[in-house]
Amino acid sequence: MHEKTLAELSAALHSKAISSVELTEHYLARIQQLDGTLNSFITVTQELALEQARAADARLADGSAGPLTGIPLAHKDLFCTRGVRTSCGSKMLDNFVAPYESTVTQRFIDAGAVTLGKTNMDEFAMGSSNESSFYGPVRNPWNQELIPGGSSGGSAAAVAARLCAAATGTDTGGSIRQPSGFTGLTGLKPTYGRVSRWGMIAYASSLDQAGPMARTAEDCALLLQAMAGFDERDSTSVEHPVPDYSAELNQPLQGLRVGLPKEYFGEGLDAGIANTIDQAVKQLQALGAEIREVSLPNAELAIPAYYVIASAEASSNLSRFDGVRYGYRCENPTDLMDLYLRSREEGFGAEVKRRIMVGTYALSAGYYDAYYLQAQKIRRLIKNDFLAAFEQVDVILSPTSPIPAFRIGEKIDDPVSLYLTDIYTITANLAGVPGVALPAGFADDLPVGMQLLGPYFSEPRLLNVAHQYQQATDWHTRAPL
Amino acid sequence: MQWEIVIGLEIHAQLTTASKIFSGSATTFGAEPNTQASLVDLAMPGTLPVLNAQAVKNAVKFGLAIDAEIGMTNVFARKNYFYPDLPKGYQISQMDLPIVGKGHVDITLDDGTVKRVGVTRAHLEEDAGKSLHEDFQGMSGIDLNRAGTPLLEIVSEPDMRSAKEAVAYARTIHSLVRYLGICDGNMAEGSFRCDCNVSVRPKGQTEFGTRCELKNINSFRFIERAINTEVQRQIELIEDGGTVVQETRLYDPNKDETRSMRSKEEANDYRYFPDPDLLPVVIEPSFVEQVRSELPELPQQKRERFQSEFGLSAYDASVLSASREMADYFEQVQRTCGDAKLAANWVMGELSSLLNKSDIEIDQSPVSAEQLGGMILRIKDNTISGKIAKMVFEAMANGEGDADQIIEARGLKQVTDTGAIEAMLDEVLAANAAQVEQYRASDEAKRGKMFGFFVGQAMKASRGKANPQQVNQLLKQKLDG
Numbered sequence: 001m002h003e004k005t006l007a008e009l010s011a012a013l014h015s016k017a018i019s020s021v022e023l024t025e026h027y028l029a030r031i032q033q034l035d036g037t038l039n040s041f042i043t044v045t046q047e048l049a050l051e052q053a054r055a056a057d058a059r060l061a062d063g064s065a066g067p068l069t070g071i072p073l074a075h076k077d078l079f080c081t082r083g084v085r086t087s088c089g090s091k092m093l094d095n096f097v098a099p100y101e102s103t104v105t106q107r108f109i110d111a112g113a114v115t116l117g118k119t120n121m122d123e124f125a126m127g128s129s130n131e132s133s134f135y136g137p138v139r140n141p142w143n144q145e146l147i148p149g150g151s152s153g154g155s156a157a158a159v160a161a162r163l164c165a166a167a168t169g170t171d172t173g174g175s176i177r178q179p180s181g182f183t184g185l186t187g188l189k190p191t192y193g194r195v196s197r198w199g200m201i202a203y204a205s206s207l208d209q210a211g212p213m214a215r216t217a218e219d220c221a222l223l224l225q226a227m228a229g230f231d232e233r234d235s236t237s238v239e240h241p242v243p244d245y246s247a248e249l250n251q252p253l254q255g256l257r258v259g260l261p262k263e264y265f266g267e268g269l270d271a272g273i274a275n276t277i278d279q280a281v282k283q284l285q286a287l288g289a290e291i292r293e294v295s296l297p298n299a300e301l302a303i304p305a306y307y308v309i310a311s312a313e314a315s316s317n318l319s320r321f322d323g324v325r326y327g328y329r330c331e332n333p334t335d336l337m338d339l340y341l342r343s344r345e346e347g348f349g350a351e352v353k354r355r356i357m358v359g360t361y362a363l364s365a366g367y368y369d370a371y372y373l374q375a376q377k378i379r380r381l382i383k384n385d386f387l388a389a390f391e392q393v394d395v396i397l398s399p400t401s402p403i404p405a406f407r408i409g410e411k412i413d414d415p416v417s418l419y420l421t422d423i424y425t426i427t428a429n430l431a432g433v434p435g436v437a438l439p440a441g442f443a444d445d446l447p448v449g450m451q452l453l454g455p456y457f458s459e460p461r462l463l464n465v466a467h468q469y470q471q472a473t474d475w476h477t478r479a480p481l
Numbered sequence: 482m483q484w485e486i487v488i489g490l491e492i493h494a495q496l497t498t499a500s501k502i503f504s505g506s507a508t509t510f511g512a513e514p515n516t517q518a519s520l521v522d523l524a525m526p527g528t529l530p531v532l533n534a535q536a537v538k539n540a541v542k543f544g545l546a547i548d549a550e551i552g553m554t555n556v557f558a559r560k561n562y563f564y565p566d567l568p569k570g571y572q573i574s575q576m577d578l579p580i581v582g583k584g585h586v587d588i589t590l591d592d593g594t595v596k597r598v599g600v601t602r603a604h605l606e607e608d609a610g611k612s613l614h615e616d617f618q619g620m621s622g623i624d625l626n627r628a629g630t631p632l633l634e635i636v637s638e639p640d641m642r643s644a645k646e647a648v649a650y651a652r653t654i655h656s657l658v659r660y661l662g663i664c665d666g667n668m669a670e671g672s673f674r675c676d677c678n679v680s681v682r683p684k685g686q687t688e689f690g691t692r693c694e695l696k697n698i699n700s701f702r703f704i705e706r707a708i709n710t711e712v713q714r715q716i717e718l719i720e721d722g723g724t725v726v727q728e729t730r731l732y733d734p735n736k737d738e739t740r741s742m743r744s745k746e747e748a749n750d751y752r753y754f755p756d757p758d759l760l761p762v763v764i765e766p767s768f769v770e771q772v773r774s775e776l777p778e779l780p781q782q783k784r785e786r787f788q789s790e791f792g793l794s795a796y797d798a799s800v801l802s803a804s805r806e807m808a809d810y811f812e813q814v815q816r817t818c819g820d821a822k823l824a825a826n827w828v829m830g831e832l833s834s835l836l837n838k839s840d841i842e843i844d845q846s847p848v849s850a851e852q853l854g855g856m857i858l859r860i861k862d863n864t865i866s867g868k869i870a871k872m873v874f875e876a877m878a879n880g881e882g883d884a885d886q887i888i889e890a891r892g893l894k895q896v897t898d899t900g901a902i903e904a905m906l907d908e909v910l911a912a913n914a915a916q917v918e919q920y921r922a923s924d925e926a927k928r929g930k931m932f933g934f935f936v937g938q939a940m941k942a943s944r945g946k947a948n949p950q951q952v953n954q955l956l957k958q959k960l961d962g
Contacts (some may be wrong), residue, residue, distance in 0.1 A: 080527045093526065100520055102527060199527040206757035234529050235759050313757055316559050319570020320524040324623070336621075340563055363561070363752035372754060 001026055002162035003479070006071055006219035009165055013060055013070045020060065020070030023165075024053035024114050027072045031116065031163045037144060040157035042077045042135050043085050044117035052114040059112050067222050069112030074164040076155050077118035078125060079105045079210075080199040088201045089121040089133040089151075092321050092328045092347035102199020103231045104168060104210050111226045116164050120154030123349045124318065125172055125203040127151050128421055129411065130179070132351040137408050140183060141480040142446055146405040149179030155213050156183040160480055166214035166223055170200060172207045173306055174400070174425025177437035180213055181400030181449015184439040184478060186466060187213040188220045191456045192432035193238035195224075196231030202317040204310035205236070207429040216476055217438065217466035221245035224459060240457055248460045249467040253287040256465065259294035259393030264424055269402045272443030277399050280440035280450050280469070284397070287468055294389045294396060298381040299427055303419055305378035306426045307355075308362045308371050314352075315359030321347065354415065383431040390455045395465055398424045400437045400449030428453050436462040439475035447475070482720070483684040486712050487692075488647045488677060489639035492654055493632045494664040495608065495672040496539045502607050502631035503530030503573060510670050514613070518625035522610075524568035529758050532557075536631040537762060539663035540580045540605050541772045543633060546657055546779055547600050549584025551769055557605070557759045561752040565623050566610035574634075576753045579604035580762065581633075586657065587781060588649040589799045598650050599638030606632050627671075633663070639678065639689065644708035648701050651675055652803070655701075656780050660805045668699045675704055679711045680725070690715070691725040695732050695739060707732035711739045783808050791821035800829055806844045817854020820861060827853055831874050848877045856884035869893050869945055897948045899955070905947065906955055909938050920960055928960075935960065 001009070001018060012018045028046055035041050049072065056070035075081065078088045080098035087093045101109070108115070122132040130138040130153025138153040140146040141161040148157040152169030156179035159167050169176040171189035180187030188211045195210045202208060212223030225246070230239045260281070265274065285291055323329035323343030330342035348356070362371035389396060401421055411418040428435040433453055440450035454462045470476050501508055504521035521528045544551045558576040581603035587595050610628035612621050635654060641647045655673055658664035666673045680692035693715070695707050710732070715725050729748075730739040755761075778786070780802045787798035787808075801811045807828070814824040832853065836843060856873055859865050865873060865888060876887045888894055896902060910917050913935070920931045939952050 078527075080525075086526070088526070096526070098527075099525065197527075198529055201526040202758075204757075233531060235531050236529075236757075312754060316561050316571050316752070316754070319561060319563065320526070320568060322563060322565075322570060324565050325523055325568060326525070336565065360752065363754055365750045365752075368752075368754070 002030060005215045006165045006222060007216070009071060010067045010222070014065065016060070020053040020056040020072075020114060021050065023070065024049050024072050024116070027116055027164055030161075034161055035158075035163060038139050038141060038157050038161055038163075039136055040120055040138050040148075040154040040161065040163060041074065041117045042087055042089070042120050042154065045084055045115055048084065049114050049116050052109075056112045056114060066111050068108065068226055070114060071165050072114040072116045073108060074116050074119045074155060074158050074167040075105055075108075076121050076152050076167070076169050078121060078170060078201040079168060080201070081105050081115070081118065084118065086118065086201070087134070088125070089123040089135060090348065090352070091134045093201075094134065094328065096327050098199075100199065103196035103233065104200065104227055106199075107226050108168075113226075119152070119158055119167060122151035122153065122175075123352050124201070124314070125151040125170060125175055125208075126314070126351050126355050128174070128178060128418055129406070129408075130154065131408060131412055132349055134349060139408070140405050142183065143405070145407055146446070147182070147408050149182035149401075149405065151175040151179075152213060153179050156180060156185060156187075159183070159185055159213055159215065162479065166212060166219055168210060168223075168227075169213045170208055170210045171425075171429065172203050172209075172310060173429050174422045176211050176213055177400045177425050177435055177449065177451055178422065180437040181439075181451070182405040182447065184447035184475065184480070185213055186215060186217050186220055186436065186438045186470075186476060187211065188224060188436045188459065188462070189428060189434060190224065190228065190459055191238070191434045192429075193236050194240070194434070194457070194459070195227045196229070196234040196237045198231055198233040202313075204313040205317060206313060207306075207310055209429070216470055217436065217463045218246070218249060218470075220436070220466075221249060221463045224463075228459075243460050245460055245463055248464045251464050251468075253284065253289050253465060253468050256284070256289040256395070257393040258284055258289045258291050259389055259396045260291060261294050261296045261299065261389070261396055261398060263296050263299040264398040268420075268423070269399065270404060270443070273399050273402065273404065273448050276441040276443050276448040277397075277450055281397065283472060284465075284469060287472060292393055294393055296382070296385045296389060296427065298378060298385050299423075301378045302382055302427045302430055303423060305375040305382070306422070306430060307358065307419060308375035309379065309430070311355040311359030312362045312372050313359065315356045315363065318348075318352065318356055323347070351415070379430045382427050386427070386431045386433055386453075386455075394454065394461060395458075396453040398451050398453075400424060400451045404443060404446045404448070424451060432456065434459050434462060436466050438466045438469065439478070441475055442478075447478075484681045484712075484716050485684045485686075486642055486644075486708075487639045487680045487682065487689055488641040488644070488708060490637045490641070490647060490650060491676040491678070492635040492637075492651065493674040493676075494635060494654075494658050494666075496536050496631040496633055496663055497665055498533055498535040498539065498631055500533060501629035502533050502536045502605065504629050506629065508630050510667075510672075512626055514622065514624035515626060518610075518628060522568065522625050522629045524570075530573060530756075532759060532762065533631060536605055537580065537764070538772060539631075539661070540603065540633055541764065541769060542661045542663055542776060543603055543635070543658065544581035544584065545769070545773050545776060546661055547581075547584035547586050549600060549603070550582035551764060552578055552580045552582055553764045553766070554578060554761050555580040555604075555764070556761045557756045558753045559756045562749045564609070565621065566612045566625070566628065568610065568625060568628060572607060572609065573756055573759070574606035575604035578761075586650070586653050588646065588653045590649055591645065593796050593799075596646065598640045601636045601638050603633050603635040606634055608632050633658075639680075644705040644712070647677060647708055648705045651701060651704055653780070656804050660777060660779055662777070668701075671699065674699060677704060677708055677711075679708055679715070681712055681715045681719070691727050693725065693727065693739070694729045696729055696742065698732055703732060703734050706734065706737060707739060710737055714739060791815065791825070793821065793825055797825050797829065801825060804843070806842065810843050810846070810850045813850030814854040814857065817851055818857035818861065820857060823857050823860065824854065827857060827874075831871065835878055847880065848874065852877050852883055859884050859888060863895055863897055863948055864888060865893055865895050866945065866949055869895065893946060895948050896943055896946050897951060899951065902943075902947055902951050902955055905942055906939055906952070906959055909935065909942050910959060913938060917960065932956070932960070
């Protein structure tokens, strides 16, 4: 039954072909069987899951069930879950049991979904390969020597390996879209402010956005429906009506204007990926789309701007991890300074420290104007690039990554080359626009991800295009293992 | 060498809001440690601030009251530093775009002259918690009840030229925030705290000298003493050939000295940057107008009205409007007795010295405004003389009841019956026949001097109860024939 999509499982639950307890037990058994090597889960919440499954079955029986009732999901381990360890992939929070529930997970609880556990991730969501986790690297189910992408690598591997029906992720610079691309999934980063950040441990507050990672656009629509909406506890969440994300899935693509940013198809793009995306473009054309070239002239500035802004915000966001109130505390501190220095020295991993240092530097007196303010200017330019491009086209199409999934350890000593792989995804975070990643084929037996970006709050349109593409192709049905 | 003192003040006024500036916790003073600390105040991972609208309104009130520019778009920024009572590792404050811009207040000096002091800005920020160093045997305790309490930091221009001016300014701001009802002004509980920036320069020099900041002085008396002590130190230092170092100093009221806390070199680089968790605060002109329409009568307006409506002198009007409680008391006395001048004399005279002697505030006065007004009515209708009134007032202060009860119980009613007074005077003149003889033999000038003797004897004989005007008039008739 793990071959079914979320939408199919929902139908099966509602028709009583299966029960949520059966489904949950099935996934728990698969996790038990397969996750020892994949390492996609940090915590498996078996008892909680079965309890929720029983409650879901009761709702399914009494007719109060919704489309997600009884569906076993996994959550990236940076959503606070009451009574369950919320580690953020860090030694710093290895002992942290959240005393409250994030808005995103609460909404899934309210919808009757089942929580199978918390998924592995790059430490504090800082990484593109899921190798910076305190709990070890996650393996790509398509080839276990390879990384699954990051930072939502655990969620990606778990959904791709069919260890859960779908999962949540978060995307600060591509952390939903890039791993979705590397593992053959459909993943959506919503418009900034669409989904509440309350209870989501912050990496870079102005860029972080939670979204669904699933097998199909149709599944993403069902998940986003539960996640989206204004939350008075998050001042940056937007009071914008939530549409029915499934309503427009079946609209034909006739007349759709698809833009290909010329800056995204140049140097550094893997030939296999370029060919695969080319085929996908042709497919969309066959479905009625018009293809146009567009320009995002400031795209090349995105990576430096991103690493200044994200690191600056992170350096401040992570100050609260000081060993005083919760989380890791060093043994026998001699005084306050020793407590701070050793707790943070021992509790944070190398990549986190690197970004805290970069961010601290960028905000320091004498450097602020040259780095932080300059980066904010670039951010505005990039936003304007998108606004101009969306005057001409409805969606912008690109690969999710210039290179295919690489070997575990391959780039670990070369952070800058790793940062450069975020080139196609980062601009959407800087501009705040939504993006969806979906499987577009294979190159060298590895999934290739295609990214579609749209104007603010164009999630229904993005899901529509992805769904129509998936009606005409079967890449999304391919399974690893 | 003649020295000029230059002083600027930074005042932190805790705003009286029911809940904290960025969380729903209560702000009551003196609760058990950490019982008023929510997830947000504890800086739990994943929590987010939400701005308290009342704090914004209070700040706008203050801005309007000092005739300042209101920051129609104002921005919260993070001030980053590590301290155990600062749970997030940063304080949310305002830097480049404060809610209140340039304004001014007029202060009245002891000699009655009015001086205008510039207010550079006032911004909203959150208070920190408290570190408790006693009772923990080599460790420190942290109480986060105060963390997140809203503060308005009011920064003056370096416009004050003496400790007395600084105190007058601090008192004016203190009075203003209490008039506005935005701060309870309780200095002992830390609701109103003062930092003083002090420097000296040779008279005539235009550049400022190097300043030192005196931190957290918690009474008006200490402001004056701390400044004078620091001024003395700086002058002696310079005259001995030394130079003042820019630093933060603490005033020790027990030793009456200031000592270095940290120098400029040791000062933190706070790495301010806009808080990405909070959107810029955009204030609508209509909101400002609404707040303006709700403003109470302010000290200056009250002062002017007391002069124009009641014909009080500038000095009396300024004393009586110094605090809202004083002004309210005075106006109640005035309403009861219908005589503003008598009301002013009694409030500023007998009542003030009574309060001073007992070291209590006017709102704790043992004599109510209605009682005092009632007593003045009895002076006006000649029931008692001013002299007897002092006895009545004292009795009221001792809780012996209203003026009428006391006059009745003690038989203090003034004698106005002409026949009775004449009889009494005849007795007095008969008893002092020799003096009468002498008087009648004297010239006009000498008679004037001797007349007082007879008045004294007559008042004594009547135990002060005879109406003094009648005594004067009748005596004159009898003596001069």
